[in-house]
Amino acid sequence: MMPLPRATSGLLCLLATGRNTRDDSLPSSVFIGGLGYAGSRIASAFHDAHPSAKVSGTVRSTERREALLSSRPAWLTGNVHVLDIGDEYVGLDQGGVADLLGADAIVQTIAPIADFDRDPILAFHGESLLGRRTTLPLKYVAYISSTGVYGNHDGGWVAEEEGGPSSSSEVLRCTDAKSLARVRAEKEWGKLEQHNEGNADSDEIRTPRVDCFRCGGIYGPGRGPLFSPLESLTESLSSPAEDDDAENDAQPVKYVNRIIVDDICSAILSGMRGNRPYHPGGRAYNLVDDEPSPRRAVVAEARRLILSARRDRKAEGTAPLPSSSPNVAAKSGRR
Numbered sequence: 566m567m568p569l570p571r572a573t574s575g576l577l578c579l580l581a582t583g584r585n586t587r588d589d590s591l592p593s594s595v596f597i598g599g600l601g602y603a604g605s606r607i608a609s610a611f612h613d614a615h616p617s618a619k620v621s622g623t624v625r626s627t628e629r630r631e632a633l634l635s636s637r638p639a640w641l642t643g644n645v646h647v648l649d650i651g652d653e654y655v656g657l658d659q660g661g662v663a664d665l666l667g668a669d670a671i672v673q674t675i676a677p678i679a680d681f682d683r684d685p686i687l688a689f690h691g692e693s694l695l696g697r698r699t700t701l702p703l704k705y706v707a708y709i710s711s712t713g714v715y716g717n718h719d720g721g722w723v724a725e726e727e728g729g730p731s732s733s734s735e736v737l738r739c740t741d742a743k744s745l746a747r748v749r750a751e752k753e754w755g756k757l758e759q760h761n762e763g764n765a766d767s768d769e770i771r772t773p774r775v776d777c778f779r780c781g782g783i784y785g786p787g788r789g790p791l792f793s794p795l796e797s798l799t800e801s802l803s804s805p806a807e808d809d810d811a812e813n814d815a816q817p818v819k820y821v822n823r824i825i826v827d828d829i830c831s832a833i834l835s836g837m838r839g840n841r842p843y844h845p846g847g848r849a850y851n852l853v854d855d856e857p858s859p860r861r862a863v864v865a866e867a868r869r870l871i872l873s874a875r876r877d878r879k880a881e882g883t884a885p886l887p888s889s890s891p892n893v894a895a896k897s898g899r900r
Contacts (some may be wrong), residue, residue, distance in 0.1 A: 569638075590838045591615040592669030592704060597622035598686050599674035600633065600645065603709065603783055607672055610830035612640035621659070621664040623648040623675070623686075648676050648685060656689025665690060666697070670705040670837055673754065684708075684750035690736055691753065698757050698772045706775040707833045708754045712822050712853060713744040714779060720818055726849045730777050731757045751777045755847035775847030776836045780829060781822030781854065786825075790867030800866040802861065820857040828852070836899035 597604045600622040608620050621643030624630050630645045634751055634798050648659030665671070665686070678685050687694070694701070716738030717725050730751035737748055758775040763849060784790075790798060832852055841848070858866075 584660060591618065591834070592666045592837055593617075594619040594621070594643070595670040595672060596665050596668035597674065598648070600624055600629075601674065602785075602788060603829060604672070605638075605640075606785065606826045607830050607833055609638070609640045610827070610834060612642065613740045614834055619643040621646070621668070622694065623661065625651070626782065645689070647899045648675070650685045650689075655772075656685070662690060662693065666693060666701055666703075669702050670707070671703065672707045672709070672833060674709045676711075677743070677750050682742065682746040682749065687750065687753050695756060698759070698876050700725075701773075703757070703773045704756055705837050706757055706773050706847075707836055708751060708847075709829070710751055710775045710777050710779045710849075711744065712779050712781050712851070713741075714739050714751070716740060716744065716749050718822055722890075725849055730847055730849045751849065752846070755776070758843065758847045759845050774836070774841065774843065776833075777847055777849045778829065778832060778852045779849060780852045781824045782858075783826050783829065784823055785826035789823075790864055791870060793867070795868065795871050798864050801864050802824075802868065818859050821860045821863060822857050823852040823863070824853050828854075 591611070591614055593615075595608075595618065597608055597620065600608060604622060608622060611618065612620055619642050620640050623646050624633065625648065627647055630647050633641060633645050641694065644660060644664055645834070646657050646664065648657055648661070649655050656662075671686075673684065673686060675685055677683055684691075694703075710724075714737050718736075726737070730748070739745060739748065754777065755775050757773055759772050786792075829852060832850070
């Protein structure tokens, strides 16, 4: 595994607060590609900020769709569609295409699929989106990418400049197929942001803004080392570490970039509210926590927090924590 770059986030201009109040500057409808861990949290944050807006999205299976419809979370104010990329390879059905093309905003969290080496929504419905980008109600697109696109920087810092997915190739050193497919997806989504008739100063209707968020490893409630069994963390620390091997060989330390899921939500909401200048091809943002660390250090800190919480509960005479518990993350308040 090659060393991951340490990265600066470059998102101070986007991050904002105010999640639990109605915000009419937000889109009236959003279509989320992939209502999984991150997608569902984004949907919930968007609903909190704009409760009257329509939230629709996709899942991979009929079983997942039925489960969501059965539980009907508060944020699910629209429809759930199965994106068929494994059986018949037909993408969205007619209702799904209607919701996709009728949305004011699209948030795409689904990684490219191996069969196409392309973004699945664009693979099936890209022509409809690109061909009608000046007439659709679409005003904003957020594409969730990965810091994997940066490739090996030998532990050096990576910072996004004022460019977009098409103009930052000097920092994109990835060579693996998965990351290269993400780079392609970034550029394809970026094609949606173009000035009408090439006139950058025109006041006419413009195409949507496209923000590409290159995210580190996503963690949050229920996901990450703080929610791993204590025994597995201890075992991980007792085994030989790649970081130790790198240090012994005088090689760069392998840093891990992470991002808490709620910061992704805040960045996307800020992008939706924002009114940045148009940038043909879209904009790219590096979205990570501000303290990259070796993987071993992250695991050690998680183990320390869990043990500390257990000792505190024992001293207070309360029930002991299980080996993984959301109370640990809530109590620690650390990222």
